[in-house]
Amino acid sequence: MTTYDPDNIFARILRDEIPSDRVYEDPEFIAFRDITPSAPTHVVLIPRGQPPTGPAALEDSDAPLIGRMILTAKQIATQLDLDEAGYRLVFNNGPDAGQTVFHIHLHILGGKQLGPVA
Ligand code: 5GP
Numbered sequence: 001m002t003t004y005d006p007d008n009i010f011a012r013i014l015r016d017e018i019p020s021d022r023v024y025e026d027p028e029f030i031a032f033r034d035i036t037p038s039a040p041t042h043v044v045l046i047p048r049g050q051p052p053t054g055p056a057a058l059e060d061s062d063a064p065l066i067g068r069m070i071l072t073a074k075q076i077a078t079q080l081d082l083d084e085a086g087y088r089l090v091f092n093n094g095p096d097a098g099q100t101v102f103h104i105h106l107h108i109l110g111g112k113q114l115g116p117v118a
Pocket residue numbers: 009018020021032033034035036037044091092098099100101102
């Protein structure tokens with residue numbers, strides 16, 4: 001899916017139409033706890049605005065955005081005390097990866113031994 005739906009769940013969270021447990025905010029990103037956590041700590045980091053719908057929609061010009069997302073995720077992982085034990089960063093793309101929200105996002109997972117990637 002490449003067409004951005006301005007009423008997707010994350011757009012509504014950004015507009016505070018849906019409440020979220022935010023753990024981080026800056027002028028470019030917000031991060032909040034996933035409503036269905038897959039690990040003891042499971043946070044979703046999203047850009048503000050109308051970003052690409054997912055990894056497949058990225059263009060070369062989005063490289064700085066993705067770089068800043070990963071660096072911001074690192075900062076959040078440290079804030080949540082995940083940095084010493086470790087954590088996983090996941091971008092889902094498309095049906096086989098289980099992508100359900102088409103507003104690019106980075107999952108930050110940790111708080112236990114996570115095991116194999118898939
Ligand atoms: P995806 O599966 O698209 O990579 O990730 C979407 C994530 O958003 C899922 O892990 C899902 O649990 C989470 N999610 C969906 N709806 C809500 C919501 O209303 N609030 C929060 N906090 N997370 C949500």
